[in-house]
Amino acid sequence: MLVKKRTGIEIPSSEITPKHLYLSRRKFLKGAAVGAATLAGSAVLASCRPSAPGSEVETPPGEVGATTDELDDSLTEYRHVIGYNNFYEFALDKESVAAKAANFVTSPWQVTVGGLVNNPKTYDLDDLGKFDQEERIYRLRCVEGWSMVIPWIGFPLSALLADVEPRSNAKYVRFETLYDPEQMPGQRSRGYSWPYVEGLRLDEAVHDLTLLATGLYGEGLPPQNGAPVRLVVPWKYGFKNIKSIVKIDLVEEMPISLWMQASPREYGFYANVNPEVPHPRWSQATERRIGESARRDTPIFNGYADQVAALYEGMDLQVNF
Ligand code: MTE
Secondary structure (H helix, E strand, O other): OOOOOOOOOOOOHHHOOHHHHHHHHHHHOOOOOOOOOOOOOOOOOOOOOOOOOOOOOOOOOOOOOOOEOOOOOEOOOHHHHOOOOOEOOOEOOHHHHHHHHOOOOOOOOEEEEEEOEOOOEEEEHHHHHOOOOEEEEEEEEOOOOEEEEEEEEEEEHHHHHHHHOEOOOOOEEEEEEOOOOOOOHHHHOOOOOOOOEEEEEHHHHOOOOOEEEEEEOOEEOOHHHOOOOEEEOOOEEHHHOOOOEEEEEEEOOOOOOHHHHHOOOOOOOOOEOOOOOOOOOOOOOEEEEOOOOOEEEOOHHHHOHHHHHHHHOOOOOOOOO
16 A cells, blocks of 8 residues: 655645544543542653553554654554553553543643743643644654654644744743543652653754644544643653643743652753663663564664754753753
């Protein structure tokens, strides 16, 4: 089957998939209350498992524009993408996240964008659907040493930020996940300072690769992948890709993320994929692509150096890890 290749690097507007708009809007309308369960907290990411069994769902729900990324790496199977997840608000083990998040209420949903902006706004799902949705095939590299290739649907964060007009003193963007311990049993554990918070420098946030994802594999985001809207920054470790966002603030000071707070020695603000800067517990030199057994070398900036290296010119990447 001939499938049009989308590089994930330059996405001409002619490649926008209108179906995504309608699908993601429709998917947004699903939801109910999630069952309660308790979790024991831990201040570190769980280590990578030797095998990655996914859910039993085999068939991707929608069409995708290509079967590989721009490096000719195959898409990770849908069942792994939706069955092997990190979402500590629901579970600490990757295989049970999908079941525990299945009834997470993701509609109605609002994202409030404010702080140092001229035009603060609260967006509901329909408002987010009005931004032109594109498919972007990106590699996702987890700091635990595994990776996937995922066909996301979403829109550049820069479009949202342009809409609220950052002021000249805005230097960083701070993101927050929903805080709702009723629905998210992990937030009842005191192991972390909830809600999940992440941050980007403003120039990183407006970079064309930085996406607000609303779907994957041709459909709206499943709850376990961060429905209804999550961040995707493909040259950074997976934990920067904050899920189920409700608040975005433009700020002057560097935000302290949940992971920086939990373990500053292990998690820096930048979290750029870098094979030469090991995590205290895991070498970052190689990775295992989920669905494969052999390990492969990890490229600097996760293979996106041509696009993003200039953002860090003159910076010591060992210090600014
Ligand atoms: N966002 C929130 N709110 N909570 C989390 O636990 N985990 C992060 C990131 N975003 C996480 C989160 C980590 S460690 C990774 S690797 C990615 O989500 C995993 O995204 P995926 O499950 O869609 O592959």
